[in-house]
Structures are given as structure tokens and as C-alpha cells.
């Protein structure tokens with residue numbers, strides 16, 4: 001069994017990791033941390049895990065992470081970078097759900113994240129954990145930077161079009177909306193029920209920290225710097241991301257066939273038949289990204305609709321998928337649950 005440690009077990013992605021890993025045939029969570037709730041039984045805090053997880057939270061300082069085979073950091077930005085070097089040196093593989101190792105340009109990361117990087121030398125070694133793009137590199141990685149939630153949906157939606165060179169990479173538009181769990185479990189006024197429900201609002205329109213991450217990924221696919229307008233929105237729901245992506249066509253192609261062929265062997269990308277509109281609830285609690293392709297009025301714009309569950313394919317599920325690849329397991333292990341609908 002793969003021995004797993006989770007740092008940051010009381011948050012939304014931490015508990016989602018536990019939900020997925022408790023059904024995993026080859027992995028066992030052996031330690032899980034919380035600063036404020038050390039000593040509390042996991043199943044007392046999360047009754048959904050009663051009978052499934054028989055562990056107490058331990059303080060991060062008391063967690064013996066070095067006895068693990070892999071450690072997931074489900075912590076805010078800036079935590080994993082303080083511990084990753086020691087763990088990697090001890091032979092422990094690390095998967096960071098936060099953004100510490102996602103951006104290769106350390107100065108750019110420091111600008112967007114407003115802090116000094118504690119492990120700049122490790123950034124070059126980290127592998128960006130989007131399996132549909134980087135599967136081979138993930139296999140041998142000691143340190144995986146799990147992608148952000150919006151970046152997962154936006155990159156998967158643009159991937160076939162950019163790789164095939166059929167849209168103008170200098171004029172990409174991504175309109176995306178997320179449920180409130182994307183903001184994490186910590187108390188915040190904007191995600192209170194009375195603030196977020198029955199309303200719909202964009203945020204970060206002038207610049208969101210996922211912009212450099214998405215631009216970096218799309219530029220890698222294009223082989224040149226892309227121009228991207230990215231506008232996130234907060235949706236009055238709990239889970240899910242819906243991304244609407246626009247690309248100006250520069251070369252004719254059968255776009256539906258392009259997507260079907262590119263993702264034919266991908267276990268977690270579902271290309272819907274022509275004319276469909278994917279719903280976020282059709283992927284709820286699953287590791288799927290569901291995609292539909294449109295060409296309104298046969299014009300010169302291709303519109304891609306991509307939905308994921310931000311906590312699963314956008315975070316914990318993708319992290320488990322990466323673990324499966326790193327340890328040579330079936331990529332679908334622990335992740336083949338059917339989405340919850342309605």
C-alpha cells in the first residue's frame with residue numbers, strides 16, 4: 001500500500017482527498033494535519049467519513065511526513081514551498097494542490113502571489129500536473145504542481161484547438177464561473193450564503209492570479225506567447241466550474257473530430273455529441289471534464305464549453321490521478337465514481 005500524508009486536512013480539498021483515498025485500493029492515508037483541530041477525530045469533524053477514516057488530526061509539527069511515500073499539500077499558497085525540499089530529499093514524493101510550483105518564472109510568481117519564494121531552485125524540477133498534457137513527465141516526477149481549478153478547465157478546453165493551430169493564439173477569451181467552494185472553507189464575507197446566493201458577479205476582471213498560470217500552459221502548447229483575456233465569476237452554487245471559451249478561427253477544420261481524436265484515450269475527458277451544453281452537475285463529485293464544441297452561425301468563432309468539479313478534476317481528483325501515474329497504477333483507481341445528479 002502507498003502510505004499517504006495529507007497536510008491541511010480540514011479544508012475542502014483536504015476532505016475531498018480523504019473521500020477519494022478511502023476508496024482507493026492501493027493507497028492508505030496514514031497521517032493528516034490540522035493546526036487548530038489536532039486531536040479531533042476526522043470522522044467527528046466530517047461525519048461523511050464515519051466508518052471510513054479512523055484517524056485523528058495531528059499538528060503539522062507532529063506529523064511524521066517522512067514515513068510517507070507521498071504527501072499532498074492541501075494548504076494555502078506558500079506552505080508547501082517551505083517543506084517540499086526536505087521531503088523530496090528524504091525520498092517522499094510531493095503533490096502540491098496550491099500554486100507554489102505552478103509558475104516557472106519565479107519573479108512572475110512572486111509578483112502575482114505577493115510573497116518571496118522559499119524554494120526557487122525546486123521550481124524548475126516540479127512537473128505541472130495536467131495529465132492530458134504532461135503524462136510522461138508526471139510518471140517520473142518527485143514533485144508535482146497540481147493545476148488550479150480554472151486553469152484545468154480552460155487549458156483542457158483550448159488544448160486541441162491550440163495544438164492543431166486552428167485558432168488565433170493572440171486573441172483567446174475565457175469566461176469562467178466557479179461555485180463558492182473554490183474559495184476554500186475559511187470564513188470570508190463574499191462566500192456567506194446571504195452574500196453569494198441569488199446573485200452573480202464577476203471578479204478579478206483586471207487580473208486574476210490564474211491568468212499567468214493559464215497563459216504559461218497555453219503558450220507552451222502554442223509554442224509562442226498567447227494573448228488571453230480571462231474573467232472569473234462567482235456562481236451561487238457549491239461545486240463546479242463552467243468555462244466558456246472563444247477562439248477566432250484561422251484555419252478550417254472539423255472541430256468536433258479534432259476534440260474527439262485528441263481526447264479519445266483520456267479516461268477523464270468526455271467530448272459530448274454536437275449541439276450539447278454540458279452542465280456542472282453532470283460532473284459533480286467526479287473527476288471528469290465534459291466538453292462541447294459550437295460554431296455559432298457558422299461564423300469565424302469557435303466556442304468551447306468545459307465543465308469540471310473544482311474540488312475533483314480541479315483539485316483533489318486530479319491530485320489522485322497524478323499520484324496514480326507517479327506510482328504506476330491504473331490512472332482511474334479510486335476515481336471511477338459516477339457523478340452525483342441531480
Ligand SMILES: NC(=O)C1=CN([C@@H]2O[C@H](COP(=O)(O)OP(=O)(O)OC[C@H]3O[C@@H](n4cnc5c(N)ncnc54)[C@H](OP(=O)(O)O)[C@@H]3O)[C@@H](O)[C@H]2O)C=CC1
Pocket residue numbers: 007008009010011012013014033034035036037060073074075076077079097098099147148149181182183184185186310311314315
Ligand atoms: N477549493 C478549490 O476548489 C481549490 C483549491 N485549490 C488550492 O488548494 C489549496 C487548499 O484549498 P482549500 O482546501 O479550498 O482551502 P481551505 O481553506 O478549505 O483549507 C486549507 C487547509 O490548510 C490548512 N492550513 C492553513 N494554513 C496552514 C499552515 N500555515 N500550515 C499548515 N496547514 C495550514 C487548514 O487547516 P488548519 O487551519 O486546521 O491547519 C486547512 O485544512 C489552496 O492552495 C487552494 O488554492 C486548488 C484548486 C481548487
Ligand SMILES: CC(=O)N[C@@H](CCC(=O)OP(=O)(O)O)C(=O)O
Pocket residue numbers: 097098099147148149150178179180181182183210232233234
Ligand atoms: C470562487 C473562488 O474564489 N475561487 C478561487 C479559486 C482559486 C483556487 O481555488 O485556487 P487555486 O489557485 O489553487 O486553484 C479564486 O478565484 O481565488
